[in-house]
Amino acid sequence: xxxxxxPRALLYYQYYPMWKTFFEYLGAEVxxxxxxxxxxxxxxxxxxxxxxxxxVKVFVGHTVSLVEKCDRIFIPVVRxxxxxxxxxxxxxxxxxMTRAVVPEAPLILEIxxxxxxxxxxxxxxxxxLGRQFTWNPLKVREAATAAWQAxxxxxxxxxxxxxxxxQAMEEITGKLPAGPEITPESPRVPRTTIGLIGHAYLLYDxxxxxxxxxxxxxxxxxxxxxxxxxxxxxxxxxNKLAGQAYWTYEEEVVGAGGHFLENNTDGIxxxxxxxxxxxxxxxxMIHRQATRQKTTPFMCLTLEEHTxxxxxxxxxxxxxxMIHRxxxxxxxxxx
Amino acid sequence: MRVSxxxxxHLYIPLKAMFQRLGIDYVIPPVNSQRTLSLGSRYSPEGxxxxxxxxxxxxxxxxxxxxxxxxxxxxxxICRLGYYTRVQEQILHNLGYDFEVIQIGVxxxxxxxxxxxxxxxxxxxxxxxxxSAFRFALAKLSTVDQIEQMTQKVRPxxxxxxxxxxxYAKAVHAIDNTDDYDTLKRTKADYLRQLNEVxxxxxxxxxxxxxxxxxxxxxxxxxxxxxxxxxGKLGVEVRRATYISGWTKFSYFLNPFGINEKSxxxxxxxxxxxxxxxxDGWESVGEKxxxxxxYDGLIHLAPFTCMPEIIAENxxxxxxxxxxxxxxxxxxxxxxxxxxxxxxxxxxLLERKRRKQNNVLxxxx
Numbered sequence: 001x002x003x004x005x006x007p008r009a010l011l012y013y014q015y016y017p018m019w020k021t022f023f024e025y026l027g028a029e030v031x032x033x034x035x036x037x038x039x040x041x042x043x044x045x046x047x048x049x050x051x052x053x054x055x056v057k058v059f060v061g062h063t064v065s066l067v068e069k070c071d072r073i074f075i076p077v078v079r080x081x082x083x084x085x086x087x088x089x090x091x092x093x094x095x096x097m098t099r100a101v102v103p104e105a106p107l108i109l110e111i112x113x114x115x116x117x118x119x120x121x122x123x124x125x126x127x128x129l130g131r132q133f134t135w136n137p138l139k140v141r142e143a144a145t146a147a148w149q150a151x152x153x154x155x156x157x158x159x160x161x162x163x164x165x166x167q168a169m170e171e172i173t174g175k176l177p178a179g180p181e182i183t184p185e186s187p188r189v190p191r192t193t194i195g196l197i198g199h200a201y202l203l204y205d206x207x208x209x210x211x212x213x214x215x216x217x218x219x220x221x222x223x224x225x226x227x228x229x230x231x232x233x234x235x236x237x238x239n240k241l242a243g244q245a246y247w248t249y250e251e252e253v254v255g256a257g258g259h260f261l262e263n264n265t266d267g268i269x270x271x272x273x274x275x276x277x278x279x280x281x282x283x284x285m286i287h288r289q290a291t292r293q294k295t296t297p298f299m300c301l302t303l304e305e306h307t308x309x310x311x312x313x314x315x316x317x318x319x320x321x322m323i324h325r326x327x328x329x330x331x332x333x334x335x
Numbered sequence: 336m337r338v339s340x341x342x343x344x345h346l347y348i349p350l351k352a353m354f355q356r357l358g359i360d361y362v363i364p365p366v367n368s369q370r371t372l373s374l375g376s377r378y379s380p381e382g383x384x385x386x387x388x389x390x391x392x393x394x395x396x397x398x399x400x401x402x403x404x405x406x407x408x409x410x411x412x413i414c415r416l417g418y419y420t421r422v423q424e425q426i427l428h429n430l431g432y433d434f435e436v437i438q439i440g441v442x443x444x445x446x447x448x449x450x451x452x453x454x455x456x457x458x459x460x461x462x463x464x465x466x467s468a469f470r471f472a473l474a475k476l477s478t479v480d481q482i483e484q485m486t487q488k489v490r491p492x493x494x495x496x497x498x499x500x501x502x503y504a505k506a507v508h509a510i511d512n513t514d515d516y517d518t519l520k521r522t523k524a525d526y527l528r529q530l531n532e533v534x535x536x537x538x539x540x541x542x543x544x545x546x547x548x549x550x551x552x553x554x555x556x557x558x559x560x561x562x563x564x565x566x567g568k569l570g571v572e573v574r575r576a577t578y579i580s581g582w583t584k585f586s587y588f589l590n591p592f593g594i595n596e597k598s599x600x601x602x603x604x605x606x607x608x609x610x611x612x613x614x615d616g617w618e619s620v621g622e623k624x625x626x627x628x629x630y631d632g633l634i635h636l637a638p639f640t641c642m643p644e645i646i647a648e649n650x651x652x653x654x655x656x657x658x659x660x661x662x663x664x665x666x667x668x669x670x671x672x673x674x675x676x677x678x679x680x681x682x683x684l685l686e687r688k689r690r691k692q693n694n695v696l697x698x699x700x
Contacts, residue, residue, distance in 0.1 A: 049648050051640065051664065077610070084411050089612040093646035096608045100653035112610065246411065246418050277415045277642040280382030281422055288425060302382075 003029045005070030007062035013165045013200035017154040022147035026133035033062040036207035047101040054273040079114040087248040158227045194221045195260030198271035226256035257286035274304035339397035341390035344554040349472035356468035357457040364397040367557035384638035386551040398432040410440035414614035446587040477580040490567030491541035546575040547622040548636035616643030627656035639666035
């Protein structure tokens with residue numbers, strides 16, 4: 001039986017249930033790399049040039065940790081999911097880059113998803129991927145349908161029950177959430193709602209964002225993330241803020257940010273990686289919009305491997321203090 | 336409407352000619368300077384690349400001179416540059432300028448997009464005038480590029496340093512001032528002859544260094560620390576594949592007919608990078624592979640935080656075709672002296688390598 005390795009980074013958080021279903025349906029075993037640790041990051045950072053962004057360094061680290069454990073590594077290339085959109089070069093060059101910087105890696109399975117080329121091409125590409133495991137096109141087709149269904153279920157679960165991707169994955173795999181019961185630090189702080197925007201690979205990787213979700217829970221905050229919003233609400237605010245959508249994964253920043261700015265959140269925290277191409281423009285757009293509206297406080301945390309945990313905590317504390325003060329006064333004073 | 340343009344190399348010459356012929360009210364912003372860069376980086380989001388900052392600086396400077404519109408490339412299918420027009424327009428509005436950033440689509444509707452834009456900017460000038468102005472602009476563009484290519488050849492071997500640069504500056508000025516084909520032709524012949532007649536060191540076999548990387552920094556000398564001239568001073572011949580005239584020729588006229596000047600480069604890059612990653616990343620890898628035998632070294636220019644070039648930079652060291660590569664990241668924080676030191680070291684390395692090869696040849700012969 002072939003084992004397919006999936007690095008726990010980048011698109012993993014959005015699509016893992018789908019990929020898992022697909023490969024398992026075709027009779028492969030799926031291995032996921034363990035959660036990010038300091039070692040993963042250090043190993044990744046040592047292999048790529050210094051200006052590469054943090055999530056890609058983490059990705060390379062995860063790939064390295066998979067080398068011994070599997071016969072194939074799955075690295076998809078997502079170019080566009082809607083017509084006339086485009087993705088960051090780092091996603092487009094990922095398999096080739098991995099091959100260059102991790103030469104000992106096993107065979108890399110790749111598939112290019114590009115809606116602009118039409119459905120037919122997409123089906124052909126899926127079949128080409130499935131052919132690594134079976135010659136039977138019907139079986140690949142069934143696997144793809146099952147995978148798509150798994151993806152829809154996963155999205156549905158996150159949207160309806162307001163779960164974060166890791167929680168939803170635990171739900172699907174049947175494991176009970178192992179996290180400790182949330183106890184707010186002091187009952188005196190009012191209950192707040194904080195919108196967290198950013199790419200899934202930054203929001204849910206607890207090592208690189210210093211457990212920001214947990215920390216916010218400790219401040220008695222309810223955290224809403226882009227995954228908990230319906231697709232069309234996001235799209236509407238993308239169109240409103242940025243005009244025609246341009247990036248493949250900008251919804252989770254611009255769409256969610258625009259939505260949170262208008263819908264009763266007490267504050268918004270944006271998380272971006274240093275040197276992120278799309279985010280450098282998109283976070284700025286949300287920042288400008290927040291400054292213009294002057295109703296919801298906005299803070300942007302830029303992460304890289306030199307970010308210190310203490311620095312993040314201090315900024316978070318200051319931000320939350322400000323929000324609590326605002327809440328208690330019941331008045332809008334803004335940045 | 337008073338139109339202006341951002342600077343990129345000598346792109347202003349053909350555009351100026353076109354504006355003049357069409358009777359468009361235009362402003363050419365002052366040449367790129369430290370002030371341009373400071374203005375640009377002051378008002379830009381911090382994580383953006385130097386092309387954004389420089390062009391924003393140009394826009395602010397031209398707005399100060401009374402312009403209220405600027406032509407700027409953009410659109411789907413390239414790197415994040417596609418989105419710059421919108422952000423820049425917002426920044427200018429926040430600064431209080433009533434300014435329109437007109438987007439020229441670089442990937443879709445290439446030629447026709449440019450024509451439509453000209454029609455609009457020129458207040459509905461008749462098509463034949465637009466086409467003739469466009470043709471004249473192209474003629475100027477290719478003339479400047481030819482003279483530049485010649486200058487690159489002369490620079491490293493001239494006996495009196497600086498002659499070629501002086502001639503080039505004069506030629507650019509002369510071309511800028513011509514307004515008919517005849518004078519243009521004569522100017523071109525005249526300067527090509529003069530460049531030919533520069534006293535050269537006949538024995539010199541200059542090192543050949545290729546320049547590749549991101550379009551803007553390769554073409555805009557200010558953003559890449561005048562690297563070609565500096566290399567010329569060190570006695571190195573510079574070759575590059577990117578010229579504006581070549582780009583317009585292919586992407587406006589030949590690509591629609593399936594002729595792609597880059598297919599050779601892409602083919603060379605394919606074993607290491609299978610697909611277009613936006614920007615010029617694919618070409619950078621391809622040029623390394625393609626010219627590994629021809630050149631002595633390669634200088635890879637990229638703006639800091641440029642997404643495609645980072646991928647290229649990661650892939651380049653692993654190619655089988657080996658050639659020394661020096662990656663220089665261009666940013667407002669980098670000092671020219673630092674770049675010069677690196678260049679000198681790089682050239683030393685190439686010279687040593689060549690000497691060693693020659694010795695080996697002598698021993699075996």
